[in-house]
Amino acid sequence: MxxxxxxxxxxxxxxxxxxxxxxxxxxxxxxxxxxxxxxxxxxxxxxxxxxxxxxxxxxxxxxxxxxxxxxxxxxxxxxxxxxxxxxxxxxxxxxxxxxxxxETIERGRHLHHLIEAAIRKENQSSDNGTDEE
Structure with a gap:
């Protein structure tokens, strides 16, 4: 301890x-x-x-x-x-x-932007997928 x-x-x-x-x-x-x-x-x-x-x-x-x-x-x-x-x-x-x-703050900010971009892309692809059905 x-x-x-x-x-x-x-x-x-x-x-x-x-x-x-x-x-x-x-x-x-x-x-x-x-x-x-x-x-x-x-x-x-x-x-x-x-x-x-x-x-x-x-x-x-x-x-x-x-x-x-x-x-x-x-x-x-x-x-x-x-x-x-x-x-x-x-x-x-x-x-x-x-x-x-x-550099950890900058690295965290960069990872946050990457995650946001991936979520936006996923949302756009799921929106496009529901329009086709």
Missing amino acids: ARDYSRTSRIADQLQRELAQLIQFEVKDPRLGMVTVSHVKVSKDLGFADVYITVLPLNGKDEAEAIVDSLKVLNNAAGFLRGELCRNVKLRVMPQLRFHFD
């Missing part, structure tokens, strides 16, 4: 909460869009923390451009964010931060 929620999972949840606050209130870069920290995955040895984010583009930017700019800003600010995390989270070793774009 104690294995269900491991130490690395608890640390990842704490880092996710802290990073969301830090990115929102401390990182002041105009290239940064609205960033949501969707998931943090911490390695077993606490050497690295992979931070997965989603980005909502601001200022009329293209989504792909906003993602690239936000990842650049966050990877450049990783040292600052890690220092702030050291002050807020009491760990002997603070993991190195690596930021990645979370």
